[in-house]
Amino acid sequence: MKINLKTLSEYTLYIYIIALPYLAIVYPNIADVIFIGFILITTIIVIRRGIGRNVLYRTGAFIIVLLAITVITSMMADNKETAYSGSWTLIQLLVFDFFLMITIDSDKVIIGCLKSFVIGTYTMMLFVFAQTGVQLLSVLPTWRFGGGDGSINVNSIGAAAGWSVLILFLFYKQERKKIYLYLMLAPMLFVFGSASRASLLIVLFGICIYYLTNKQKASYVKLALVVFLLVLGYNIVESLNLFPDFISRFNQLLEIKNGIDSTDGSTRVRYQIVLYGIEKIKERPWLGYGLGQFQYIFQDEALAPHNTFIQIAYAFGLVGATWWYGNIALSAFRIFSRSNRHIFRWIAIINTVLVCMGISAQSLTDKTAHLFLILLFNADVLSRWKSNREGNNIDEIES
Known part of the structure; x- marks a missing residue:
């Protein structure tokens, strides 16, 4: 049976993305192992396809230089473990970039990655709900699944799913008005809110803009608009309640x-x-x-x-x-x-x-x-x- 390495690479990427939200939190070492496996598969593809070996050599040299610089800068860091971890994550992003560029016809794969990530994210959410038994209402005041009882915080994962959905909207619909509204809101949320909360609001706002600019009547879009207004209202009420108390303690x-x-x-x-x-x-x-x-x-x-x-x-x-x-x-x-x-x-x-x-x-x-x-x-x-x-x-x- 002949194995199509390119197809195998794509499906490996999808599986990795589906599993990553869980692996990154619970088994980070396994996540790295799978990532390295993906690199090996794509390396084989590069060699088999014969796509410019100079590209492969330059990529390898570039990664080696990055690793060397990372080690040097990390040795000077206050928190060396954190430094190594952050640098390794960013190197993973760069390596992904290079191998996507070299091996994959991306239009189809990007959509596959988005869908895979959404599947993995919501699977992780269901897992956390089942594991902790947290009621839905507890999400609002704490912005996390499980609150302070030691359970897994998947707030950022939920925000990532939101980003994925928003990117899908922006990928297919590029009306100037929608883009301008989005770009006006995003910096405000990034400056004044946490990343997870900002991401959640940005995606909901993106869905709202999608509804207003495209005049869609689908029920899920209306529901998303209602959710956005509820979340926005909750943040406003919360801010108003805290504002007088904050002023009294400012000094x-x-x-x-x-x-x-x-x-x-x-x-x-x-x-x-x-x-x-x-x-x-x-x-x-x-x-x-x-x-x-x-x-x-x-x-x-x-x-x-x-x-x-x-x-x-x-x-x-x-x-x-x-x-x-x-x-x-x-x-x-x-x-x-x-x-x-x-x-x-x-x-x-x-x-x-x-x-x-x-x-x-x-x-x-x-x-x-x-x-x-x-x-x-x-x-x-x-x-x-x-x-x-x-x-x-x-x-x-x-x-």
């Missing part, structure tokens, strides 16, 4: 430097972290505080940065935060533009800088939403870049 929050008041709610702690981060950013305004240092704002892991811009700027410097969001912005711009070559090169450069900085997994790349956001955006960039250049000769492809 006290400014004085807190170490530890937290155990009576404070999570929102108040968020403000405290932001205020403290602003102070630290002022100490090194040019390079940005935390560049290559991997410092926590507080030692308590529960208070690690929530991926808001100001918190990323504190942990990794203004430079690091700007590069991180610049990557997302360029990737999004690429999806809605006809320019290929230069945008792809800028994204590749940005990804390289992020890896060389050794950005921490604890604060950035362990967020499944962001990991897959970059993976899928860049997969789209690479697929279009590849398809537009396939008509040229092999030397140009390898350049």
